Amino acid sequence: MALSLEKEVVLIECGCGCVKPIVKLFLCRFCMKIRCSYCLCHEIDCCFCAYCTMSLPPGEARVKKNRCSSCMDCPSCFQALSLRATSAGRGASFEDTSGKAQGDNAKATKYYYFSCSFCRWSTRDVDLPDRTIAIGGWPEKEHPNTSRITELIDYYKAVAARDLKDKNKKIAPKTNYLDMDYYSSYIRLKLGAHNKDNRDDKEFHSAKSSREQAPRHSLGLTQSLARQKVGLPAFHYARDTGSVTVPPITPSEANECTEELPEDIFMNHTDLSKIATLPQRFAQPEFQPELCSDFYPIRKILILRKSGRCWVCEHNVLKPEIQPISVKHKLNTSCFYHMPEVRIVSVNPFYPGKASNVILKFINPFGYKTNISFDRLESKDEEENADVIVKKISKYDREETKFGRVKKVEVTAYSNIYNRTVVLQPKNSAADFDDTPDLIPAENDSSVDENCLWTKNNKTAIRIAVTPNSDLQPGDKVVLGFSVIYSFLQSNAAPDLPAELNLSFRIFLSLGNIVISEES
Amino acid sequence: MDNGAKAKKEVSYQASIAVGSTVCKDIKLQGTVSIGTLTIIHPKASILAENGPIVIGDGNIIEEQSVIANKLPADANGEPQTLFVGNNNMFEVGCVCEAKSVGDNNVLEAKSYVGPEVEISNGCFIGAACRLTLPEKLPENLSVCGSNHLRKIMSDRPAPQTSQKDHLAKVLPNYHHLKKPRQLTGS
Numbered sequence: 001m002a003l004s005l006e007k008e009v010v011l012i013e014c015g016c017g018c019v020k021p022i023v024k025l026f027l028c029r030f031c032m033k034i035r036c037s038y039c040l041c042h043e044i045d046c047c048f049c050a051y052c053t054m055s056l057p058p059g060e061a062r063v064k065k066n067r068c069s070s071c072m073d074c075p076s077c078f079q080a081l082s083l084r085a086t087s088a089g090r091g092a093s094f095e096d097t098s099g100k101a102q103g104d105n106a107k108a109t110k111y112y113y114f115s116c117s118f119c120r121w122s123t124r125d126v127d128l129p130d131r132t133i134a135i136g137g138w139p140e141k142e143h144p145n146t147s148r149i150t151e152l153i154d155y156y157k158a159v160a161a162r163d164l165k166d167k168n169k170k171i172a173p174k175t176n177y178l179d180m181d182y183y184s185s186y187i188r189l190k191l192g193a194h195n196k197d198n199r200d201d202k203e204f205h206s207a208k209s210s211r212e213q214a215p216r217h218s219l220g221l222t223q224s225l226a227r228q229k230v231g232l233p234a235f236h237y238a239r240d241t242g243s244v245t246v247p248p249i250t251p252s253e254a255n256e257c258t259e260e261l262p263e264d265i266f267m268n269h270t271d272l273s274k275i276a277t278l279p280q281r282f283a284q285p286e287f288q289p290e291l292c293s294d295f296y297p298i299r300k301i302l303i304l305r306k307s308g309r310c311w312v313c314e315h316n317v318l319k320p321e322i323q324p325i326s327v328k329h330k331l332n333t334s335c336f337y338h339m340p341e342v343r344i345v346s347v348n349p350f351y352p353g354k355a356s357n358v359i360l361k362f363i364n365p366f367g368y369k370t371n372i373s374f375d376r377l378e379s380k381d382e383e384e385n386a387d388v389i390v391k392k393i394s395k396y397d398r399e400e401t402k403f404g405r406v407k408k409v410e411v412t413a414y415s416n417i418y419n420r421t422v423v424l425q426p427k428n429s430a431a432d433f434d435d436t437p438d439l440i441p442a443e444n445d446s447s448v449d450e451n452c453l454w455t456k457n458n459k460t461a462i463r464i465a466v467t468p469n470s471d472l473q474p475g476d477k478v479v480l481g482f483s484v485i486y487s488f489l490q491s492n493a494a495p496d497l498p499a500e501l502n503l504s505f506r507i508f509l510s511l512g513n514i515v516i517s518e519e520s
Numbered sequence: 521m522d523n524g525a526k527a528k529k530e531v532s533y534q535a536s537i538a539v540g541s542t543v544c545k546d547i548k549l550q551g552t553v554s555i556g557t558l559t560i561i562h563p564k565a566s567i568l569a570e571n572g573p574i575v576i577g578d579g580n581i582i583e584e585q586s587v588i589a590n591k592l593p594a595d596a597n598g599e600p601q602t603l604f605v606g607n608n609n610m611f612e613v614g615c616v617c618e619a620k621s622v623g624d625n626n627v628l629e630a631k632s633y634v635g636p637e638v639e640i641s642n643g644c645f646i647g648a649a650c651r652l653t654l655p656e657k658l659p660e661n662l663s664v665c666g667s668n669h670l671r672k673i674m675s676d677r678p679a680p681q682t683s684q685k686d687h688l689a690k691v692l693p694n695y696h697h698l699k700k701p702r703q704l705t706g707s
């Protein structure tokens with residue numbers, strides 16, 4: 001189902017100019033405009049482990065290197081390891097087996113080890129001792145260069161802080177929603193250092209009083225993500241208000257001689273079953289084990305759940321529930337639930353300049369009757385916001401523009417769909433399971449369009465005549481485009497908006513290709 | 521039974537089934553087959569002693585749709601060779617084993633295939649849908665798995681399926697007709 005909807009056959013135009021399938025678009029309830037993924041600010045909602053569904057706030061997840069502390073992946077085949085319990089322990093040392101536990105009590109003790117049910121790798125394969133605690137507490141493998149790495153990280157953090165301080169001396173950042181965090185830290189930096197500069201003092205103080213107490217780290221990752229999105233440099237919290245001291249580091253030294261190869265390397269038979277493959281080495285980038293005997297269970301990587309925010313009005317359009325176990329959303333304004341869906345039922349062969357019948361089906365997602373009417377693409381007013389967004393995004397979203405984010409859809413056919421109204425019945429989830437016959441309108445019912453073929457619950461099919469442009473060649477694509485205007489009821493309307501609205505969207509249908517005639 | 525040729529093919533076997541084994545009636549046998557004690561054979565399994573006899577040891581589990589076939593060529597004297605299957609092996613659903621010989625404590629996962637020139641030693645694990653076709657003798661405790669046939673040596677043989685065997689021996693007779701233990705019968 002999702003796959004059929006994701007196919008790029010029926011495409012809807014977003015305010016920013018890109019065309020996407022209905023399931024990839026959102027309707028901002030405050031702007032009442034369509035937003036695609038480029039028109040949204042993506043924020044990290046929570047990090048969680050998909051295996052044990054333990055969730056962590058992004059900040060804490062980063063401290064834990066975005067890995068779960070209790071779940072492991074197989075270092076050999078990357079499937080999840082399962083915990084095995086056994087009464088017979090193995091391994092050199094059972095951490096807590098002190099002298100007295102070795103008596104009769106030892107029999108009752110359970111020993112745990114990890115084993116892969118897919119490739120049968122187990123922690124016993126690499127002589128890791130069994131453990132007596134089931135969950136958590138697997139020691140992390142100590143990296144030989146940890147101290148050097150932390151030293152370097154500290155050094156570069158200090159360098160970054162110094163650079164930022166230098167930069168802040170020169171430019172005062174502009175205020176906007178995204179920059180609040182940046183701004184408040186900037187104020188602290190400024191005020192704390194020397195309170196001589198009175199340039200924007202009043203503004204600083206008001207911003208300070210309102211923001212100072214707020215937990216600055218709560219949105220830390222989100223903010224930095226947002227900053228990245230708009231192309232601003234990542235911000236480091238410079239707590240040190242005085243001059244930044246850069247700790248000294250010992251530079252690495254280049255070495256002339258490399259290690260000699262073992263003498264027997266060309267003589268010995270290679271046993272591939274004992275040597276790690278490249279994917280296995282890259283799965284543990286910090287250790288890159290060469291031999292299977294150096295494997296160590298890989299901590300499971302946390303995955304993200306994101307929420308979306310409209311770039312223009314900064315309201316949420318997509319907000320999942322807090323619990324990672326839940327697949328529901330607190331707020332999901334996907335267009336799939338907020339605009340009538342158009343599907344192509346059947347098409348007849350197309351010939352240039354000749355009208356062919358096409359049957360379209362309209363599906364009402366709402367719990368109330370909806371009227372749909374159609375309009376030409378050209379007559380649509382330019383969205384006043386569209387330019388703003390396009391500017392806002394294309395300025396920063398260089399990569400996407402480079403790869404041609406905005407695809408131009410060329411309409412190659414016209415139809416007689418305009419000046420027609422379709423009334424869609426309310427959606428009734430229970431009725432979908434009833435085997436009610438299709439309602440075919442009576443022959444001489446003047447209230448119903450003669451081209452309305454049938455109606456079933458919230459679905460209505462109509463027949464239209466599509467004429468491909470006469471200059472098309474055999475094999476060319478037939479693309480039909482029109483605007484759909486539909487009535488939309490605001491359930492929790494903002495006070496300044498009317499309860500019922502007429503919304504519209506531009507839709508492009510790839511109906512097929514011009515028939516390649518077989519006659520010579 | 522109505523088809524003469526088919527009926528003839530179905531009955532052309534000589535089976536010796538040890539006491540203590542659980543062998544369902546609805547299996548396909550061909551040629552001279554000997555089944556050891558505590559061995560469990562699910563319905564619809566096939567044991568085809570095509571080129572020579574098959575001797576299956578004790579405590580094996582042979583699941584549905586799996587095939588054990590003797591495809592060995594005749595030896596130097598022109599005598600048919602016997603396929604020996606050891607003890608406590610596990611043949612999972614739909615696996616095909618045409619190996620030269622099978623040792624003890626091996627696991628052939630679902631839909632795996634072992635060709636006629638492969639010698640399975642002891643404690644080997646052949647993962648689901650893995651195909652071994654080239655002539656070789658598998659080292660002990662070898663594990664082959666995944667679409668890339670990733671090989672490695674395990675520290676230990678696969679865990680024995682004792683409780684599974686006990687369970688099957690209890691449950692299978694409730695739902696299936698069993699072959700009676702016998703010493704070399706035929707018909």
Ligand SMILES: [Zn+2]
Nearest residue numbers: 014016036039
């Ligand atoms: Zn967009």
Ligand SMILES: [Zn+2]
Nearest residue numbers: 049052068071
């Ligand atoms: Zn976990």
Ligand SMILES: [Zn+2]
Nearest residue numbers: 074077116119
């Ligand atoms: Zn594995």
Ligand SMILES: [Zn+2]
Nearest residue numbers: 028031310313
């Ligand atoms: Zn908005």
